[in-house]
Every structure is written in C-alpha cells, then in structure tokens.
Amino acid sequence: MISRANLERFLLGLNPVTTVVGTDFDGTISVRAEEPNQARVNPVAFKALHDLSALTPVVVISGRDSPFLVRQLCNPGEPAEFDLMAEFGTEVVPRGSRSRHVSPVFARFVSGVTKYLADQGIHGISFSFDPEWENFVLHFDDEDAVNKIDASLRSFIKSTDLYCAPGTYWDGSIRIHNLRDKGWALEGFVDQHPQARDVIFLGDDSWDIEAFKALRRLEAQGMNTLAVLVQSGATLRHLVQGAEKAKDVLLLRNVDASARFLSGLAELLSVKRDLRDAAHVLEPIFGELADAV
Ligand SMILES: [Mg+2]
Numbered sequence: 394m395i396s397r398a399n400l401e402r403f404l405l406g407l408n409p410v411t412t413v414v415g416t417d418f419d420g421t422i423s424v425r426a427e428e429p430n431q432a433r434v435n436p437v438a439f440k441a442l443h444d445l446s447a448l449t450p451v452v453v454i455s456g457r458d459s460p461f462l463v464r465q466l467c468n469p470g471e472p473a474e475f476d477l478m479a480e481f482g483t484e485v486v487p488r489g490s491r492s493r494h495v496s497p498v499f500a501r502f503v504s505g506v507t508k509y510l511a512d513q514g515i516h517g518i519s520f521s522f523d524p525e526w527e528n529f530v531l532h533f534d535d536e537d538a539v540n541k542i543d544a545s546l547r548s549f550i551k552s553t554d555l556y557c558a559p560g561t562y563w564d565g566s567i568r569i570h571n572l573r574d575k576g577w578a579l580e581g582f583v584d585q586h587p588q589a590r591d592v593i594f595l596g597d598d599s600w601d602i603e604a605f606k607a608l609r610r611l612e613a614q615g616m617n618t619l620a621v622l623v624q625s626g627a628t629l630r631h632l633v634q635g636a637e638k639a640k641d642v643l644l645l646r647n648v649d650a651s652a653r654f655l656s657g658l659a660e661l662l663s664v665k666r667d668l669r670d671a672a673h674v675l676e677p678i679f680g681e682l683a684d685a686v
Contacts, residue, residue, distance in 0.1 A: 395619070395641040397679060403591075403619050404675060409448040409662040411590035414655075415579050415604065416442070418455035418462065420597035420625040422655070424648050434465045435648050441655035442466070443474055446488070448662045450589070451475035452582045454575050456600060459484050459493040467491060481556075481600065482578025495522060497581025499529065502555075502572060509549040515542055529569040536565050543567055556603065575600055576607030583611060593658070595621040595651055599632060605642070619643060623651045654678055 395403075419425055422438035445451050452475060455462060459479040463486055467473050477486040478496055485496040503520050510518055517534035533542055543561050550557060557572040575596070583589050592611055594604045601622075608618035622633065622642040633644065645651050657678045664674075 395643050399641070400619075400643060400679075401675060403617060404658075404661060404678070406617065407591050407658075407662060411588055412449045412662060413452075413583055413586055413589045413592045414445055414449060414658065415452045415454055415582060415592070415594040416651075416655070417575070417596040417598070417601050417604075418453055418457055418465070420648070421595050421601075421623045421651055422453070422648065423465070425625060430461075432465075435652045437652035438648070438655050439466070441652060441659050444659035445655065445662065446475035448659065450582070450586050452478055452579070454478040454482055454578045454582075454604065456481050456573075459486050462486065463491055476582060478578050478582070481573030482575055482581070483573055496578065497585065498572060498574065498577045501577055501581045501584070502529065502569075505553065506546060506549050509552075510542065510545055513541075513545045515545060518542070523568070526568075529572050531567040531569075533567075539565055539567065554606070574603050576603035576605075576610075579604045579607045580611065583616075589616065591617045591619075593619045593621065595623060595654070597623040597625045597632075602632070621645060621651070621654065623648060 416422055418434070419432060422442070423432045423434050426432040442451055442453070453462060453466060455478065457479055459477065462477040462479050463473065466477055472489050472491050473486050474488060476488050478484070479486070479493065482496050482498040484493040486493050499522065507518060515538065519532045521530050521532065523530055531542070531546070533539070539561060543559070546559050546567065550559060555577060556574040558570040559567060560570065561567050579594055583592055592608060594601070594608060596604055605620040608620050612618050620642045623645050624647055633642065645654060657674050661674045
C-alpha cells in the first residue's frame with residue numbers, strides 16, 4: 394500500500410490544471426445491489442464528481458451501458474457534466490452530450506495496430522465498427538495476406554496485454570471482439586488532455602486492475618499517478634495482490650469512504666492551498682485508510 398508520506402506528497406502536489414480523475418461505477422461510487430438495476434450512485438460521490446468536473450477532467454469508466462450511466466450520473470434532461478465511458482470503454486457519452494459516440498479505445502487501437510502492421514511492412518489496412526455485432530472489422534487490400542495480418546495482429550495484441558479476441562471469418566475479414574479494456578479507456582481519456590500530469594483512478598474489482606496497470610504505464614511516461622482501491626466483495630485479498638503488482642494502492646474501506654475521498658479531492662483542488670489549509674482536507678482522507686488486509 395502507498396505510505397502516508399507518499400500519499401500526502403502526491404495530494405499536496407496536485408494542481409487542477411494538470412489533474413485527471415477517473416473512477417469505476419459499481420462498488421466504487423455505488424454500493425453493489427442484489428438486482429443490478431437497483432444500484433444507485435452515492436449522493437456524496439455524485440456531488441463530488443460534479444464539483445470536480447468544474448475544476449479538472451473527470452471520467453467514469455464502467456461495464457454498464459450508456460443509458461444506465463446517463464440515468465445515474467446526469468441531472469434529468471441535462472447533458473453529461475463529465476465523460477461517461479460505458480461497456481468497459483467501448484462507448485463514450487462525452488461531457489456536454491447525452492448520446493454515445495465511439496470511444497478513445499478504438500482510436501488508440503486503430504493508431505496502435507496501424508503503426509505495428511506498417512512496421513511489419515503491411516499496408517493498405519482500414520478499419521470500421523460493426524455496431525450490430527459490436528465487432529471491430531479490419532479491411533485489407535491483399536486477401537492473400539490474411540494469415541500474415543492475423544499473426545501480426547495477435548502479436549500486437551499480445552505485446553499490449555490488451556483485453557480482446559481477434560478472429561478470422563469465412564469471408565476473409567478479421568474481426569475483433571470484446572475490445573474492452575479500462576486501461577486503454579483511461580489512457581485514451583488522458584491522451585485527450587495534453588496538459589495532464591497527475592492521474593487518479595478509483596476502482597474495486599478485477600476489471601479495474603487494467604486501469605491500475607495503465608497508471609503504471611503513464612508513470613513510465615513521467616506522470617504522477619494514484620490508484621485507489623475500494624474494498625468490496627470476498628475477493629479483496631486476491632485483488633489487492635493484483636493491484637499491488639500493478640501499482641501501490643490507496644485502500645479505502647467502502648463506497649462511503651470513496652465518496653468522502655472524492656469530496657476531499659474536490660475541496661483540495663478548489664482552494665489555493667498551503668500545508669496549513671490542506672490539513673483539514675487531508676485528515677479525513679487519512680482517517681479513511683483501510684486496515685491492512
Ligand atoms: Mg466495480
């Protein structure tokens with residue numbers, strides 16, 4: 394786990410101009426419900442995310458669909474005040490909108506795989522998205538090259554650790570299923586904000602480990618990052634171990650603690666701080682640190 398000294402150094406170094414905040418939904422800003430459609434966003438977290446979005450870029454990255462996230466995280470009839478990434482980053486409802494668009498995950502995939510294939514001497518590739526099957530389709534000029542393209546594509550995906558499944562079809566097309574990866578989603582969001590230097594992500598389950606791994610990649614690019622793991626469910630020990638492999642984590646007890654952390658963060662970013670001003674904001678955050686697991 395992250396030490397208190399390192400956490401304090403990170404939080405006090407934050408500047409709203411360079412900070413980006415991302416969070417998962419279920420189990421992180423919403424208590425898990427027995428009937429998933431009954432889940433509701435924590436009202437303190439809801440207010441904190443809106444406060445934060447006035448200061449700094451904010452994104453919610455969830456496995457939920459876009460209409461659910463719009464219902465939970467937009468005021469009735471109003472556009473989104475921060476980006477909502479649904480279906481593990483496959484879709485995005487951008488700030489200022491209530492409708493979904495193709496997400497930065499696809500944009501990153503297209504630019505990454507195009508460059509990789511070009512480096513292998515493979516050109517003449519184009520891409521499209523088939524919304525009916527939610528497949529990402531590769532088109533290529535030379536059908537004889539399909540095996541070579543398929544092999545190169547798989548080695549590209551392996552090199553990135555990206556979560557998805559490529560397949561070759563009877564008509565010679567290559568399709569990518571389940572291109573769903575919160576890590577790529579978070580990196581795509583950060584890419585959209587060139588001023589970003591400090592990136593925070595909150596999550597609670599195994600899908601969020603991909604985002605924590607992305608934080609480590611962003612650190613390798615010189616950014617400061619903080620992974621916040623919210624305690625939920627019986628698999629916590631396993632998750633903490635997975636998260637620690639990806640990143641030193643700040644462990645919080647539950648969704649209420651996560652909501653209070655986000656509120657404190659909004660307050661910290663909203664005031665021009667010195668150490669004395671920040672103390673009353675930081676103490677409740679430190680008070681929320683979960684016991685060692
Ligand atoms: Mg979750």
